[in-house]
């Protein structure tokens with residue numbers, strides 16, 4: 494952000510006088526394409542007007558310290574994403590770099606020496622320009638953790654300062670608009686302390702996405718909410734800090750400028766298996782709720798999977814934390830809905846934060862086929878709550894249709910079944926509902942192993 498041009502100065506003045514929450518930054522993931530049937534998401538499912546920025550997760554760093562894609566079709570999806578700007582020229586796109594190999598972040602080796610950082614920076618600029626992105630998002634989870642040494646905190650600061658300088662010089666030399674530089678950062682105080690020198694990194698970043706979710710989950714022995722706004726009466730000790738208000742207050746106290754901090758909004762919930770007849774906040778739990786049929790991860794449901802669950806469940810509101818949960822006596826799910834998004838936007842505005850970031854577009858009901866509230870009910874609501882003007886009307890894209898074989902599973906036990914009509918796909922029955930899955934390209938389904946394999 495080392496821009497010293499007149500438009501930048503005017504921009505700052507303007508920002509003081511207008512609403513502060515001006516950014517709505519939405520993440521998409523390149524693994525959402527592997528979700529079955531109506532859960533399958535690719536960049537062409539994005540509404541070009543829904544967010545101000547879209548962040549494509551995830552790219553990584555190879556052994557030669559170069560920025561590289563992670564999926565076989567990333568380049569195709571980069572094209573889909575970046576062509577959305579033909580429809581909405583104001584949209585900005587960023588590529589997120591992070592992940593881990595065998596639990597080790599590729600940032601660790603890359604930041605270790607000035608030479609390896611220089612290789613990365615050079616490769617990042619040419620990769621971003623080649624694929625037409627507007628910027629880079631650093632998603633290192635986290636400096637100082639998971640095999641990273643405490644000294645990596647200073648190395649991360651150096652990387653960020655060097656990237657900023659290189660982006661500035663590249664823009665000057667090529668007369669292009671300077672690439673944006675952003676980071677996804679931790680919310681927990683103890684992690685933040687070990688990972689970031691806030692006064693050193695904040696001046697160089699265009700915005701900072703605080704990951705204000707994953708506060709509670711099935712790894713704990715009592716129910717707790719994924720993304721509460723405030724602490725609750727069942728919190729004690731460090732758990733008193735496991736909420737949005739504490740995390741953002743901490744970032745502000747470390748000197749982060751409010752207008753650069755973006756509040757994280759989750760389009761997913763976290764679930765627990767209840768271990769007694771109690772189902773309130775803080776009730777005993779002994780594990781994760783079952784995996785959802787689309788996200789296929791125990792203890793974790795996308796918003797559209799929550800939508801299916803709450804039909805037969807009791808929905809409660811945690812007044813002191815301003816978030817909902819749903820329970821059916823066996824499962825407890827803490828998630829976000831329109832009401833909690835509104836509460837968070839009001840709080841965000843009261844702190845004059847720069848806006849919101851969403852994890853992720855692909856876990857909202859992007860097709861509108863699950864929740865009967867139209868496409869992207871949560872993110873559209875967030876837009877409205879933040880006071881964005883109505884979107885221009887565009888011709889609606891065809892929404893994903895429900896699976897044709899809807900009655901296949903009625904009366905059948907849960908499990909996987911052959912699809913005789915198309916062996917590159919197979920059927921899953923879950924609670925009487927039929928889901929169509931597709932094998933990876935080149936593979937077909939074998940009922941003998943209940944798996945996809947080479948023909």
Ligand SMILES: *[C@@H]1O[C@H](CO)[C@@H](O)[C@H](O)[C@H]1NC(C)=O
Pocket residue numbers: 723724738739742
């Ligand atoms: C929000 O956080 C601040 C700073 O930690 C604290 O003083 C305040 O009591 C919190 N507000 C609520 C409602 O918990």
